Amino acid sequence: MIAPALTKNQTLVFDVLSHSDGPLSAYTILDKLRDHGFRAPLQVYRALDKLLERGMIHRLESLNAFVACAHQEKACCGAHGHGTVAFAICESCGHVVEFHDHAVDHRLDDWAKQRKFKPAKTTIEIRGLCETCSA
Amino acid sequence: MIAPALTKNQTLVFDVLSHSDGPLSAYTILDKLRDHGFRAPLQVYRALDKLLERGMIHRLESLNAFVACAHQEKACCGAHGHGTVAFAICESCGHVVEFHDHAVDHRLDDWAKQRKFKPAKTTIEIRGLCETCSA
DNA sequence: CTGAGACTGTAATGTTATTACATCAATTGC
DNA sequence: GCAATTGATGTAATAACATTACAGTCTCAG
Ligand SMILES: [Zn+2]
Ligand SMILES: [Zn+2]
Ligand SMILES: [Zn+2]
Ligand SMILES: [Zn+2]
Numbered sequence: 001m002i003a004p005a006l007t008k009n010q011t012l013v014f015d016v017l018s019h020s021d022g023p024l025s026a027y028t029i030l031d032k033l034r035d036h037g038f039r040a041p042l043q044v045y046r047a048l049d050k051l052l053e054r055g056m057i058h059r060l061e062s063l064n065a066f067v068a069c070a071h072q073e074k075a076c077c078g079a080h081g082h083g084t085v086a087f088a089i090c091e092s093c094g095h096v097v098e099f100h101d102h103a104v105d106h107r108l109d110d111w112a113k114q115r116k117f118k119p120a121k122t123t124i125e126i127r128g129l130c131e132t133c134s135a
Numbered sequence: 136m137i138a139p140a141l142t143k144n145q146t147l148v149f150d151v152l153s154h155s156d157g158p159l160s161a162y163t164i165l166d167k168l169r170d171h172g173f174r175a176p177l178q179v180y181r182a183l184d185k186l187l188e189r190g191m192i193h194r195l196e197s198l199n200a201f202v203a204c205a206h207q208e209k210a211c212c213g214a215h216g217h218g219t220v221a222f223a224i225c226e227s228c229g230h231v232v233e234f235h236d237h238a239v240d241h242r243l244d245d246w247a248k249q250r251k252f253k254p255a256k257t258t259i260e261i262r263g264l265c266e267t268c269s270a
Numbered sequence: 271c272t273g274a275g276a277c278t279g280t281a282a283t284g285t286t287a288t289t290a291c292a293t294c295a296a297t298t299g300c
Numbered sequence: 301g302c303a304a305t306t307g308a309t310g311t312a313a314t315a316a317c318a319t320t321a322c323a324g325t326c327t328c329a330g
Contacts, residue, residue, distance in 0.1 A: 007276090007277065007278090008277095008278095009277080009278075010277095025316080025317075026316095026317070026318075027316065027317070027318095037279095039279075039280070040279070040280060040281080041317080041318070041319090042278090042279085042280085042318090042319080042320095043278075043279075043280095045317095045318065045319080046277080046278080050277095061196040061197045061258065061260070062196045062258050064286095064316080064317060064318095086243070088246075088247070088250065088252050088254075090252075091255065097250070097252075099246065101242055101243070101246060103238070103242045104239050104242045104243065107236055107238045107239045107242070108221070108236070108239065108259075108261060111223075111234065111236060112223070112261065112263070115223065115232070115265075115266065116265075116266035116269070117223050117225075117232075117261070117263055117264070117265055117266065117269075118263045118264040118269045119223075119261045119262070119263040120226065120262050120263040120264070121261075121262050121263070122259075122260070122261045122262070123196065123197050123258060123259070123260045123261075123262075124243075124257075124258070124259050125196070125257070125258045126243060126247065126252070126254045126256075126257045126258075127254070127255050127256050127257070127258075128247070128252055128253045128254040128255040128256070129252070129253040129255070130250075130251075130252055131250065131251035131252065134251070134252075134253045142307095142308065142309090143308095143309095144308080144309075145308095160285080160286075161286070161287080162285070162286070172310095174310075174311070175310070175311060175312080176286080176287070176288090177287090177288080177289095177309090177310085177311085178309075178310075178311095180286095180287070180288080181308080181309080199285085199286060199287095199317095
């Protein structure tokens with residue numbers, strides 16, 4: 001049940017994302033990897049898909065962009081395997097904070113159970129201004 | 136402080152959305168309005184922007200699509216002016232349910248207050264299978 | 271060796287959204 | 301009345317994001 005090593009392309013894409021201080025679009029990643037032999041969007045999208053599957057990165061739907069997972073190992077709820085993660089995105093400086101809130105999770109889960117809706121993936125994104133930018 | 140009437144284009148776009156049984160992309164709306172003289176995406180996007188401003192429609196970020204607001208007037212929290220609205224989206228039949236949960240709202244608000252983050256717009260979208268489709 | 275499965279490279283295409291510029295109509299101030 | 305402003309519109313071009321299709325490579329179980 002141990003995950004296989006990342007492939008070369010997956011590693012390259014993940015490295016770019018982990019060293020970035022903000023979310024990156026697929027095409028921005030492509031540009032950053034031209035020197036490493038990347039030529040086509042698909043090379044990026046394929047790697048992103050695998051990294052998403054593993055939970056190593058997240059997609060910000062409201063931005064069409066991607067970030068490396070910033071989850072604290074063993075934050076609150078024991079082993080990683082995060083349930084639903086939420087993001088606060090500053091529209092001024094682009095800074096993103098990833099967090100997790102049990103109460104919100106439970107609440108949405110309850111809603112789903114009552115409606116017999118089977119959640120597959122939940123997106124929570126708060127756009128606004130971070131402390132620094134709203135000062 | 137009374138809102139001005141909708142323009143012709145805004146009315147056309149809103150009508151298409153309210154009569155649809157599911158979310159529509161901007162280009163789908165465009166196609167449906169060719170007979171009414173629509174020729175370019177911008178005609179649709181401009182109308183959508185105004186309708187979004189008024190809260191008459193919502194954008195589903197995870198779908199790049201739009202729906203008419205399905206809020207019950209005076210649901211739970213008094214007058215419309217909904218705080219944050221959430222969506223459950225069936226990935227099989229495309230059906231969308233719009234709802235509002237106070238507890239979730241408060242919880243996210245508290246998080247923001249603690250971090251001194253000023254929320255402008257919050258997106259909550261649950262993708263999954265509706266009762267019918269998961270049976 | 272060989273067939274299956276996973277990864278890769280490349281080109282072409284499809285889908286979503288915006289920029290730029292010209293025009294028209296209603297409103298405002300003089 | 302008549303500029304000046306404001307907001308809506310029409311059109312074309314382009315940018316940004318994502319997928320389909322097809323072919324080649326590599327690894328490994330049988
Ligand atoms: Zn994470
Ligand atoms: Zn900021
Ligand atoms: Zn609504
Ligand atoms: Zn369904």
